[in-house]
Amino acid sequence: MNGFKLYLLADIQSPPVELTWSDNSPCFYSRLPVPLPHTVVLFSVGKFPFDNETKKPGTALDVSITLGDDRIQFGSLDEHTRCILWEKTKDTARLEHNNSAVSLAKLCVEVQGVDYCDNSYLATPAMEEEVVKEENIQEENENTPQLSTPSPLPRKTKQKKRGRESTDGTPEGPAARKQKLNTRMRALKNEFKTPKKYGKKNCETVGMPVLNEVNSDILPKTGPRISRCKDVSIRAPSPSSRWGSSMCMIHNNRAVLVGGQGDRQQLSRDAVWTLDPDTRRWRSPELTLEGQKTEYRMGHSATYDPTARCIYVYGGSKNLKWFHDVHMLDVDEWKWQLVKVNGKAPTRSYHSATLYRHELWIFGGVYPRPDPNPDGCSNEIHIFSPVMENWYCPIVTGDKPAPRSGHSATLIKDQLVVFGGWDAPICFNDLYILDMGTVDWSKPEVKGMPPKARSWHASCALSNNRILIHGGYDGNNALDDTHIFNLDERSWSCIHVEGAPTARAGHMSICLPYSHENQEEDEVIIFGGGDNDGTFFNDLFSLCIPFNPVLDDVLVEQKGGKA
Structure with missing residues (x-):
């Protein structure tokens, strides 16, 4: 067998x-x-x-x-x-x-x-190689979408930005124009257990594809090139300005935006939008409801399940109310439904959620604690199984990260890369890797200068086993820098971006599916966020990152040390 x-x-x-x-x-x-x-x-x-x-x-x-x-x-x-x-x-x-x-x-x-106690008949990497040789069957590894969950930011006293003001220091923003076609990493061989077809019109990738070994076809064929960013917003219709929302890719190459908070600490009532990355046009689908109403919220997670063709929305907060419920949004019928579960569900907000082997893995986040203690952060892992309809905690080994919220968690192959976050008043810039197969934590030795400590940054997986980190909040100010972590080399680099968005945090980023229009770069869509000075954004940016980008320190060196 x-x-x-x-x-x-x-x-x-x-x-x-x-x-x-x-x-x-x-x-x-x-x-x-x-x-x-x-x-x-x-x-x-x-x-x-x-x-x-x-x-x-x-x-x-x-x-x-x-x-x-x-x-x-x-x-x-x-x-x-x-x-x-x-x-x-x-x-x-x-x-x-x-x-x-x-x-x-x-x-x-x-x-x-x-x-049944003997699992030796199940496929192992060595067995799969033998089957490939004997039956010419291609080995496939499972793909899981990554999700980084943005969060609300503490208030800052000064910083001049455009847009409307908010009493809690959260962003909102402008509108924009047109743009060029999306680009994306190409499908690498032997990457997914669920086969994925990359293409502009018919793409079954979800969020950020899980990458493995680098394919020589997508290695840069030229010298370093500068990353470029364009404002591609349209005037109307478009979502209201917000941060603390969540966004994911679904089966028909559409992005779905869920929830968030805008001006005057008001939760976004235009809660659900879809985005066509090709035309840059937003659409607000007509939603139906089965059973209990899904409350408006922020700091939640929205994770797409390609098998059930639905988005699982978990946790979050609404003013002083905290959630532990799981709602399912059917993206074919656009119908909300509360998922009834067994077991004790954790109450979390500003956590990360990752779909892995058909289960939802929750790490970190804020949870309420009774007086006199303030709200606390978690460093625990909780798993929700939609099949069994229950919650459980796995046995975890290794050195756990410190408790945190507002971090990013990016899945590449079977490795979940966790970066940053904060547990007030401390911000982190450390990086941990969770082996999803063994549920073992490790803190790798990294090369290069890591980004400064931050939380509520935007993150997504790029091609060639790279991870994008953009913006965030360092405890005092919103940030506008862009960094890339190379998982294969365990190295950090800061890249130069022309036309970079204004400093922001609590925003979302998604790497678009690969397109043959441009084989030398990834395209990342960035939406919303806030400047931590009372301004919220609803602008949409297209960030094109070459496979071999110009680094920020290299450009400074070429200009004679002047930034």
């Missing part, structure tokens, strides 16, 4: 999704959105499992879909039947109606006649 894998195809416009092996029960599983798709295809790859008694490849795999308390027979797989197709029937629609409160169904593939 070496290298055996199962894949699910529920939408012809989306790539197949690999099923996950459950350590608690003898099955592979995945989840399906409700209403169920009209057609579902399940297929297997690799050597079929052997029966323990006969030692022959005759093991049967029974497939079923669990919908609430009901079980729907899907079919069975064996050595000769490697693929099955299931179609929705009237009886299935009746079961959906009877389980209308259920948001996700579970597809389970039970493995009969196998020693």
Whole structure:
């Protein structure tokens, strides 16, 4: 059973999704959105499992879909039947109606006649290499979107900026114009467990693709080039000025903006917007609600799940109210739904959320503590499983980062890179890496000059295993510098940007999918934020970063030491 894998195809416009092996029960599983798709295809790859008694490849795999308390027979797989197709029937629609409160169904593939305590038959890197040689099947590694969660900033006394004023020192801003086409990293080979197709018109990447080894095709072919930034805002319609919101990419190459806070500490009532990166146009979708209303908030996280085609919005705060709820926004029907969960949910705001192996990993953030203690920061990891509909805490090893909020967490392959944040009055500029497979923390030795301490900066993954850090708040002022961390080299560099946005924090950044229009740079979209002096922004910038950018210190040196 070496290298055996199962894949699910529920939408012809989306790539197949690999099923996950459950350590608690003898099955592979995945989840399906409700209403169920009209057609579902399940297929297997690799050597079929052997029966323990006969030692022959005759093991049967029974497939079923669990919908609430009901079980729907899907079919069975064996050595000769490697693929099955299931179609929705009237009886299935009746079961959906009877389980209308259920948001996700579970597809389970039970493995009969196998020693379930022995996971040696599951795919390992060495086994996958053997399967590639024998069956010419390409190895794939899982992709997870990264999300950095912006947060509100403490008030600062002076700094002159444009736009309207706010009593709490948060930003808002202007409008802009047109711009050139988006660019993005190209798909590197052997990168995703869920295959991704990069392209401008049809892109299934979510947020920032998870990168692995550098592909020579996208290495810079020229000398260093200057990074350029343009204001590409349009006048209307557009979101109101805000910070403390969250933004993520979804399946149809659209960005979705959720929540935030603007002038006079007012939460943004135009809470949800979509952005077309090609045309730079915003749209406010018409939303419907199922059950409890989703309250306006800031400091929350919004994470896209490509399997369920929904955005999970978790936590955040509203004035003095703190949230621990999880809401699901269906991006096909634009419908809100409260997710009912088991287990104790943590109360968090200004945390980071990362989707990894179909689960939502929460790190850090602020949580309320009773008097006389002030609100505190966390350095714990909590995991929400949409399949099991529960919360749990993993066993964590290594040297944990100090408690913090307003940090960034960027996933590259199986490594979650955490940078910065603060636990008032201390700001951090340290960098930690969490191995998501072993849940082990480490603090690597880094080269180069790290960015100054900051929180509520914007961050996203770039091509060639690089991470962008822009702006933020250092405890006194908003910042406007741009840095890149190279994960392969464990090195920092500060890059020079022409036309850089004004200093800001609590803003969002997303690296756009790769485009053939420009093969030598990444394009990052930056939206909103605040200057910590009562001004909020709603401007939109396009930041183009070459694969080999001109560094800030190099440019200063060329100008004779004058910045």
